[in-house]
Amino acid sequence: MWQLRNVVVVLVLSFLLVGCGTQRAAWPAHVVSLDGFTEAEAQEVRASIDKLNAQADKPLIEISGEASQNAYLIHIDRHEPWPDDPMTAGLTTREDDLCSVSLSTELFKSDREGYVDSVVWHELGHCAGLTHNPKQGTMMFATAKLFTTFTNEALKSFIQDMRNSLSSEALGQ
Numbered sequence: 001m002w003q004l005r006n007v008v009v010v011l012v013l014s015f016l017l018v019g020c021g022t023q024r025a026a027w028p029a030h031v032v033s034l035d036g037f038t039e040a041e042a043q044e045v046r047a048s049i050d051k052l053n054a055q056a057d058k059p060l061i062e063i064s065g066e067a068s069q070n071a072y073l074i075h076i077d078r079h080e081p082w083p084d085d086p087m088t089a090g091l092t093t094r095e096d097d098l099c100s101v102s103l104s105t106e107l108f109k110s111d112r113e114g115y116v117d118s119v120v121w122h123e124l125g126h127c128a129g130l131t132h133n134p135k136q137g138t139m140m141f142a143t144a145k146l147f148t149t150f151t152n153e154a155l156k157s158f159i160q161d162m163r164n165s166l167s168s169e170a171l172g173q
């Protein structure tokens with residue numbers, strides 16, 4: 001009898017938890033860590049995020065100050081090239097309340113410098129919930145290209161897609 005009552009209590013609690021829902025993390029997101037980078041590399045990543053925020057009319061990604069209590073958290077780390085796929089520039093794992101972005105060390109070699117913004121923006125697009133776009137010339141195309149070769153329209157439509165993705169998921173305002 002006791003056992004049965006315990007089971008009932010547990011079920012009710014679980015149901016209540018599901019019913020209340022966990023509070024979804026809110027945007028603008030907050031970058032809480034930049035791990036493993038040299039100072040110069042970290043500065044390049046920050047500059048890419050500044051550039052993204054400048055293109056948006058209000059910041060999408062905060063990188064300084066304290067994260068607000070339910071901010072969507074982004075971790076960014078420096079990663080040695082993936083042995084199975086050494087041409088991979090970045091890898092993003094996304095969850096409801098946090099996103100982990102790994103950037104390949106290859107990206108910071110001098111001959112690839114023009115790709116940093118493209119890769120950082122692309123991976124942050126994944127954090128926002130965007131998937132790959134089959135259309136060449138878009139930021140979410142699966143293969144990175146030089147940032148300077150994106151048209152202004154492509155940059156604008158990427159920011160718009162990012163915003164739409166966030167609002168469609170109701171991740172805060």
Ligand SMILES: [Zn+2]
Pocket residue numbers: 122126132142
């Ligand atoms: Zn991708």
